[in-house]
Amino acid sequence: MTMRLGQRFYLREIASGLGLTAGHFFRNLGRHIAHAFGRRGTPGAVTIQYPEEHRPYAPRLRSLHRLVRREDGSPRCVACMMCETVCPAHCIYIVADEHPNPEIEKVPVSFDIDLGKCVFCGYCVEACPEDAIRMDTGILEFSSYSRAGMIYTKEMLLALEPAGPLGKPTSPVPIPADRRV
Amino acid sequence: MIADLGIAFARVAFVMLFVLNTAAILGWVERKQSAIMQDRIGANRASIFGLRALGLFHPLADTLKMLTKEDFRPARADRLLFVLAPFVSVFFALLAFASIPFGDTLRIGDRVIPLQAVTLNVGILYVFAMLSLGVYGVMMAGWSSANNFALMGGQRAAALMISAEVAIGASIIGVIMVYGSLNLMEIVRGQGALLWGWLPKWGIVTQPLAFVLFLTAGIAATKRIPFDTPEGESEIIGYFIEYSGMKFGMFLMTDMVETAVIAGLCTSLFLGGWQVPYLGAGGVQFPWGTTLALSPLTVTVLQVGAFVVKVSIMIFLLMLIRWTLPRFRYDQAMRLGWLGLFPLSILNIVLTGMVLLVLRPS
Numbered sequence: 001m002t003m004r005l006g007q008r009f010y011l012r013e014i015a016s017g018l019g020l021t022a023g024h025f026f027r028n029l030g031r032h033i034a035h036a037f038g039r040r041g042t043p044g045a046v047t048i049q050y051p052e053e054h055r056p057y058a059p060r061l062r063s064l065h066r067l068v069r070r071e072d073g074s075p076r077c078v079a080c081m082m083c084e085t086v087c088p089a090h091c092i093y094i095v096a097d098e099h100p101n102p103e104i105e106k107v108p109v110s111f112d113i114d115l116g117k118c119v120f121c122g123y124c125v126e127a128c129p130e131d132a133i134r135m136d137t138g139i140l141e142f143s144s145y146s147r148a149g150m151i152y153t154k155e156m157l158l159a160l161e162p163a164g165p166l167g168k169p170t171s172p173v174p175i176p177a178d179r180r181v
Numbered sequence: 182m183i184a185d186l187g188i189a190f191a192r193v194a195f196v197m198l199f200v201l202n203t204a205a206i207l208g209w210v211e212r213k214q215s216a217i218m219q220d221r222i223g224a225n226r227a228s229i230f231g232l233r234a235l236g237l238f239h240p241l242a243d244t245l246k247m248l249t250k251e252d253f254r255p256a257r258a259d260r261l262l263f264v265l266a267p268f269v270s271v272f273f274a275l276l277a278f279a280s281i282p283f284g285d286t287l288r289i290g291d292r293v294i295p296l297q298a299v300t301l302n303v304g305i306l307y308v309f310a311m312l313s314l315g316v317y318g319v320m321m322a323g324w325s326s327a328n329n330f331a332l333m334g335g336q337r338a339a340a341l342m343i344s345a346e347v348a349i350g351a352s353i354i355g356v357i358m359v360y361g362s363l364n365l366m367e368i369v370r371g372q373g374a375l376l377w378g379w380l381p382k383w384g385i386v387t388q389p390l391a392f393v394l395f396l397t398a399g400i401a402a403t404k405r406i407p408f409d410t411p412e413g414e415s416e417i418i419g420y421f422i423e424y425s426g427m428k429f430g431m432f433l434m435t436d437m438v439e440t441a442v443i444a445g446l447c448t449s450l451f452l453g454g455w456q457v458p459y460l461g462a463g464g465v466q467f468p469w470g471t472t473l474a475l476s477p478l479t480v481t482v483l484q485v486g487a488f489v490v491k492v493s494i495m496i497f498l499l500m501l502i503r504w505t506l507p508r509f510r511y512d513q514a515m516r517l518g519w520l521g522l523f524p525l526s527i528l529n530i531v532l533t534g535m536v537l538l539v540l541r542p543s
Contacts, residue, residue: 011393014506019506025218032217047222 057167062122064139064173065113065152066160067149068132075158079106083124083133090091091117092124108154115142116150138163139173149176193279196298199489200278205435207496208240211437214497215504247430248253255327255423262325267424267431270318271408274438277311280304281445284368284455284485285462288477295366296485304365305357308446309350312402315435316342319404319411322432323420332417336403337511338411343399344518345408351526352394355533356450359387373461379468381458384451390529392451394522399443400502401518405436407506410514413469444495452491455484 031044048055057063062072068076079096091114099107122126124133144150164170208225213236216223221365227238281304284296301307316339323335348350357363360371374382385392401408412419421432448454459465464475475483509517 014502017505018501020499021218024220025214025501028217028220044217044220045222046220049222 001079003105050095054166054168057163059167061138061167062125062135063163063167064115064119064142064160065124065133065135065157066113066137066162067157068134069158073158073173075108075111075154076077076106077108077111077128078130078132079111080129081102082127084131086123086127088112088121088123089117089119091119108164111154111157113157114147114150115152116144116147136162138167138169139171142173144145144176151176185294188292192294192296193298194347196278196281196283197275199283200275200438200441203386203441203496204434205240205493206244207437207440208433210496211238211500211503212236212239214500218501238292242281243428247427250426252426252428253423257327258423259325259327262321263423264428266318266325266430267320267435268318269321270315270435271431271438273311273314273318274435274442277308277315277442278438278445279311280307280365281442281449282369282454284481284487285370287481289310296481297366303363305353305363305368305450308365308442308461309346312345312349312439312442313342315439318435319420324426326420326423328423331418331422333417333418334411334413334422335470337413337417338420341401341408341410341514341518344515344523345398348394348398348518348522348526349402351523352391352529353450354526355388355391355529356384358530358533358537359384365449365454366394369449372453373456375459375468381456383453383456385442388451388529388533390525390532392447392524394452394499396447397524398518400499401449403436403443403499404524405440405499406503407509408514409508412510413508413511440496440499441492444492444499447495448488448491452495453489454491457483457487460484465485 028044031042035043036040048126070076077094078099079094081094081096084092084094093110093112093114095109096106097109099105120135122135125135140158142150142152152174153176156176159171159174161171184292213223215221221237224239225233225236227233227236227242229238235313254260279298280301282295282297287294297304299307319338319342323331323333323338326332356368362368362371368384372383373382376382376386380386404411409419412421421429424432457465459467460475460480462480463472464480465473467473468511533536
């Protein structure tokens with residue numbers, strides 16, 4: 001393969017490359033300065049300043065689970081064990097009991113999800129016949145110094161609300177008791 | 182006597198503070214400039230009492246971090262050379278700036294003070310001597326670390342430095358021929374003349390080829406991308422692989438200081454140093470005959486300001502090159518040095534000699 005003489009000489013290509021990067025530099029610098037003076041044009045950088053700003057989440061994003069409530073606030077879950085059975089990571093632990101209402105079969109006494117094991121496949125949501133578990137809270141920031149801190153209980157999961165527009169969480173991140181400082 | 186000492190001290194202090202602060206700020210410039218070039222924001226989180234100041238505190242935070250980190254020395258490393266290497270490296274880089282003039286002579290009473298740290302008749306040779314000695318620190322670091330990668334980095338640095346220094350030395354011969362002096366102050370003074378009554382006789386006008394060659398070889402001498410084969414981050418990490426803490430920080434600082442020195446040299450040799458176009462000792466004298474009288478102090482301040490601005494522009498250009506070009510392979514860098522830069526600088530000398538011979542007043 002032969003190169004053109006201009007490319008062999010190398011300097012011209014360097015100059016064009018420097019022109020490109022310098023163009024970016026001065027364009028972005030101008031935009032930064034315009035922003036500093038309160039103008040709302042194109043921003044000078046594509047950066048999303050993470051802890052303060054969030055990238056918009058897609059509606060189908062699978063985030064922290066929540067248990068859907070009935071109108072009286074009790075869980076819609078009937079402890080059928082579908083999700084626990086389908087879960088490939090075996091991270092759901094349900095203890096079932098009789099429900100006082102004879103119309104409803106069972107109720108979970110405890111419903112723990114070990115997020116340290118969860119792979120966020122969403123099979124539990126697919127498997128649920130009652131639409132009692134969803135993954136639409138928009139909460140992704142749960143971390144812990146201990147394995148026990150990753151276990152989320154029924155009460156914590158019941159308290160969560162679906163995410164707002166652009167996937168913004170509407171309920172605070174539930175913090176397990178042993179993770180509170 | 183005391184006043185003389187004070188003046189000498191002030192000159193040295195000005196240059197030292199200028200270089201050291203430039204080197205410190207360069208860390209910030211490098212981050213921010215590369216970020217803006219790449220549509221990013223860059224480091225902006227370090228804050229003092231919630232004041233972020235565009236990330237200007239990051240150099241401070243970096244220094245604190247490096248000073249408080251563990252100062253590790255490998256068990257088989259040569260104790261003396263290993264400790265000495267970063268000091269040698271940064272020491273000669275700092276010294277190199279000493280004979281670069283930052284202004285014309287300043288008259289206070291009956292004293293005439295040349296505005297450079299050390300007045301030397303062979304200033305330009307001194308600068309190159311110091312720049313070349315800097316490679317000893319790198320070689321010492323590579324040799325004493327008892328690490329093969331460090332050794333390879335040190336050898337590459339030595340090879341690169343030799344090929345770069347030869348090209349640097351040969352490319353400035355043309356400048357010396359045109360201005361007829363090895364004294365940097367005289368070279369800068371010579372650039373104050375006008376060609377055809379309007380064009381400043383800067384080195385970039387009289388020696389354009391030498392400027393390109395010097396800039397290329399100068400970047401190679403700083404050991405930064407595109408000539409960072411001694412470091413070779415993706416393959417051998419380089420001569421400072423075993424260094425940690427502030428010793429590593431000193432190698433980092435050496436690169437920054439060398440960038441400032443190359444920018445200062447480029448300014449002095451090719452961009453007219455402290456010269457402002459049409460500004461003489463008495464004031465501004467425009468080519469169309471208008472004059473604007475200025476006091477000597479104003480002229481001096483303007484000249485020092487011009488020097489700082491020119492150095493800043495050169496540093497911007499060096500940073501731009503560093504963040505635009507990919508790295509040369511080791512053999513490519515060698516070939517460029519010996520088969521590209523060196524013959525071209527010899528050609529430049531011959532051409533300059535021929536032109537000077539033709540233009541010689543008979």
